[in-house]
Amino acid sequence: MPPIVDICELTKQYPGSAGPAVKGISLAIEHGEIFGLLGPNGAGKTTLISMLSCLIAPSSGTARIGGHELSAEQTAIKRLIGLVPQDLALYPTLSTRENLVYFGALYGLAGRALARRVDWALDMVRLTERANDRIERLSGGMRRRANIAAGLLHQPKVLFLDEPTVGIDPQSRNFIFDGVEALKHAGLTVIYTTHYMEEAERLCDRLAIIDRGVVIALDDPKAMIKAHGGTIVVELTGDAAPAAAAIKPIEGVTSVVSDGGRLTVSASAPARMLSPIIEKIAGAGLGVRAIEIVNENLESVFLDLTGRRLRE
Amino acid sequence: MLIAILATARKDLRLMAKDPGALAMLFIMPLVFIVVMSLAMAKVYTPSAKTLVVAVADEDHGAFATELVQELKSTGGFEVVTDDHGKPLERADAERLIVQRRLQVALIVPAGLSEALRGVLGGRRTAARDIFLETDPSLSPDVLAPLRGALNGLAQQSAFRSMSSAGIDLLAQQLTASGGTVPEDFTRELKRRASQAQSGNSSFVAVQERMPAGMAIERRPNSVEQNVPGYTLFGLFFIAMQLAANILEERRLGTFRRLLAAPVPRWALMAGKLMAFVTINIVQVAVMFAVGVWLLPRLGSPAMSFGAHPAGLIVVTLAVALAANSLGLLLAAVARTPAQSTGLGLIVVLTSAMIGGVMVPRYLMPPFMQTLGIAFPHTWGLMAYQDVLMRGADVAAILPATAVLVGFAAVFFSVGVWRFRWD
Numbered sequence: 136m137p138p139i140v141d142i143c144e145l146t147k148q149y150p151g152s153a154g155p156a157v158k159g160i161s162l163a164i165e166h167g168e169i170f171g172l173l174g175p176n177g178a179g180k181t182t183l184i185s186m187l188s189c190l191i192a193p194s195s196g197t198a199r200i201g202g203h204e205l206s207a208e209q210t211a212i213k214r215l216i217g218l219v220p221q222d223l224a225l226y227p228t229l230s231t232r233e234n235l236v237y238f239g240a241l242y243g244l245a246g247r248a249l250a251r252r253v254d255w256a257l258d259m260v261r262l263t264e265r266a267n268d269r270i271e272r273l274s275g276g277m278r279r280r281a282n283i284a285a286g287l288l289h290q291p292k293v294l295f296l297d298e299p300t301v302g303i304d305p306q307s308r309n310f311i312f313d314g315v316e317a318l319k320h321a322g323l324t325v326i327y328t329t330h331y332m333e334e335a336e337r338l339c340d341r342l343a344i345i346d347r348g349v350v351i352a353l354d355d356p357k358a359m360i361k362a363h364g365g366t367i368v369v370e371l372t373g374d375a376a377p378a379a380a381a382i383k384p385i386e387g388v389t390s391v392v393s394d395g396g397r398l399t400v401s402a403s404a405p406a407r408m409l410s411p412i413i414e415k416i417a418g419a420g421l422g423v424r425a426i427e428i429v430n431e432n433l434e435s436v437f438l439d440l441t442g443r444r445l446r447e
Numbered sequence: 448m449l450i451a452i453l454a455t456a457r458k459d460l461r462l463m464a465k466d467p468g469a470l471a472m473l474f475i476m477p478l479v480f481i482v483v484m485s486l487a488m489a490k491v492y493t494p495s496a497k498t499l500v501v502a503v504a505d506e507d508h509g510a511f512a513t514e515l516v517q518e519l520k521s522t523g524g525f526e527v528v529t530d531d532h533g534k535p536l537e538r539a540d541a542e543r544l545i546v547q548r549r550l551q552v553a554l555i556v557p558a559g560l561s562e563a564l565r566g567v568l569g570g571r572r573t574a575a576r577d578i579f580l581e582t583d584p585s586l587s588p589d590v591l592a593p594l595r596g597a598l599n600g601l602a603q604q605s606a607f608r609s610m611s612s613a614g615i616d617l618l619a620q621q622l623t624a625s626g627g628t629v630p631e632d633f634t635r636e637l638k639r640r641a642s643q644a645q646s647g648n649s650s651f652v653a654v655q656e657r658m659p660a661g662m663a664i665e666r667r668p669n670s671v672e673q674n675v676p677g678y679t680l681f682g683l684f685f686i687a688m689q690l691a692a693n694i695l696e697e698r699r700l701g702t703f704r705r706l707l708a709a710p711v712p713r714w715a716l717m718a719g720k721l722m723a724f725v726t727i728n729i730v731q732v733a734v735m736f737a738v739g740v741w742l743l744p745r746l747g748s749p750a751m752s753f754g755a756h757p758a759g760l761i762v763v764t765l766a767v768a769l770a771a772n773s774l775g776l777l778l779a780a781v782a783r784t785p786a787q788s789t790g791l792g793l794i795v796v797l798t799s800a801m802i803g804g805v806m807v808p809r810y811l812m813p814p815f816m817q818t819l820g821i822a823f824p825h826t827w828g829l830m831a832y833q834d835v836l837m838r839g840a841d842v843a844a845i846l847p848a849t850a851v852l853v854g855f856a857a858v859f860f861s862v863g864v865w866r867f868r869w870d
């Protein structure tokens with residue numbers, strides 16, 4: 136079976152900006168998987184989703200969703216996808232039900248079919264009892280859930296969730312995680328953007344780490360973490376380049392990145408590597424200002440790949 | 448598609464219904480203007496209203512004063528008062544009433560003036576031939592000027608009339624003194640004919656008022672006919688700010704992204720939105736005109752009717768709604784925030800309303816402002832409404848003004864679509 140989303144060299148250059156927001160990204164996303172797009176703010180995740188949702192036109196490259204060509208079959212693609220934007224894209228003074236009825240009507244739903252779908256979506260996000268409350272009177276977590284419900288009304292095959300957990304409490308976040316997993320079990324393909332590594336690690340079957348408009352890693356999150364190990368970040372008194380050269384040959388070190396006075400060392404067991412690394416630094420005639428061990432997780436993967444933290 | 452258009456219209460009507468500020472701006476504000484201005488300005492706009500009260504202190508008690516008071520009353524332009532609670536006014540009374548601000552103008556006819564005028568026929572020169580106009584110093588020259596002009600003419604006319612009888616007597620005396628004979632019947636007949644020629648409202652030259660052919664009815668607007676269509680137009684164009692704010696708010700909330708991700712063409716989304724706002728315009732007109740026709744007369748203001756061809760009102764309303772909502776689209780295209788669009792919209796709408804004759808009728812404006820007015824949609828809207836309401840115009844007659852309004856809509860819409868940013 137061909138991938139449900141097949142992206143080839145997709146690029147977006149906004150007029151007047153210095154460089155492209157998305158640079159030649161190629162991805163193949165399979166039916167029924169939860170595919171994560173992880174990256175810092177401004178990495179290009181939302182631009183990529185906007186192109187796939189037919190909101191903005193790519194500068195170059197192609198994509199197919201459900202077999203439909205992005206540049207030529209937008210109406211068919213729009214019927215296949217559901218978009219849950221990063222903003223809380225609901226009318227605050229209308230009730231939850233009024234919002235859902237309106238968004239359902241935009242997909243051609245009417246009458247009893249619309250009422251059934253609205254009831255189903257309300258139940259799906261556990262908001263049936265608050266259906267007649269204005270959105271502005273719901274808690275932040277409930278609003279996020281209503282935002283997701285609006286993207287599910289027309290039973291899409293692919294759901295784009297753009298940072299769905301920004302600004303909500305842990306309880307609502309867990310509720311959303313459970314909901315996303317339930318959607319996966321129902322056969323929906325979910326493309327989930329986030330800059331929270333814990334979310335990506337917990338939810339995603341596969342993950343693309345995006346930085347500055349390009350995919351810098353693509354794999355199962357667990358395999359990705361295993362391949363990159365943990366990370367030691369050392370702030371030095373001078374240029375880190377001589378120390379990096381000395382550290383690289385140490386057994387167990389998978390990569391070393393120097394950036395001015397900062398050294399980022401990846402290793403399978405970072406705590407055990409601390410002593411030999413400090414010896415090499417001293418041997419290079421440098422002093423240590425600060426040192427930090429980042430255990431094996433997606434943060435360490437990102438550090439290893441970019442020399443920067445996800446939230447920098 | 449139709450489902451999406453209707454759903455969008457219904458959604459925007461719901462949003463409007465839950466926005467008290469917008470409803471106040473679109474309905475309460477123009478209604479307050481309509482009621483207050485129609486009642487307050489009733490006398491200014493009503494041609495029969497005697498806005499200036501002229502008190503006459505008649506110390507002459509002769510033919511001249513009697514003629515002058517009668518002529519002044521017959522003009523119909525002033526309310527002439529000759530007594531204070533049944534007591535004939537005297538100079539001191541009139542001056543006191545002016546000082547107390549109960550009167551603005553008093554006309555004093557000094558004692559002996561009629562006698563002095565008769566003396567003129569006998570060749571006696573006298574200085575006592577003045578009448579006095581005493582005025583409140585704060586009285587506008589614009590108000591005083593018509594009275595002054597009327598008095599100048601009427602005083603001469605009254606003097607002539609009061610002198611004619613004495614002149615005939617003098618002529619008879621002169622002829623008799625020269626040895627001639629003037630039969631008494633002849634003198635009497637001459638006086639009767641002179642009196643008949645000058646009596647009542649008859650004039651040697653009469654002024655008749657007419658209107659050009661094609662302007663079928665009759666009169667200038669009364670305060671209701673001026674203020675109801677005027678401030679209705681004013682309120683209709685406030686929809687532009689509401690539409691612009693609605694669009695910009697959708698962009699700010701992010702709902703626009705969701706709408707654009709749906710399988711609905713952009714034109715259909717905009718059509719749904721315009722349907723809602725045009726519907727609001729129609730309800731506005733229905734409410735405002737109903738107040739003008741049925742409520743205001745009960746409050747004591749002049750009457751207004753829907754005109755001989757009310758269908759014309761629907762045509763004008765649709766054209767105005769198109770222009771106003773297209774202006775809203777343009778505001779949404781050039782402004783970045785709802786506050787910006789409201790500020791910009793207020794400047795445009797208030798300017799157009801003022802120059803278009805909503806607040807001050809255009810016939811009172813200087814010529815250059817009247818010419819400038821043709822560049823603003825309110826001018827054409829008000830003209831078309833008033834043509835239907837009070838000049839008996841049918842749909843065909845208001846098509847030119849309607850076409851201009853549609854032209855404004857086309858320009859606003861084209862520039863708006865050209866400059867509009869969907870993302």
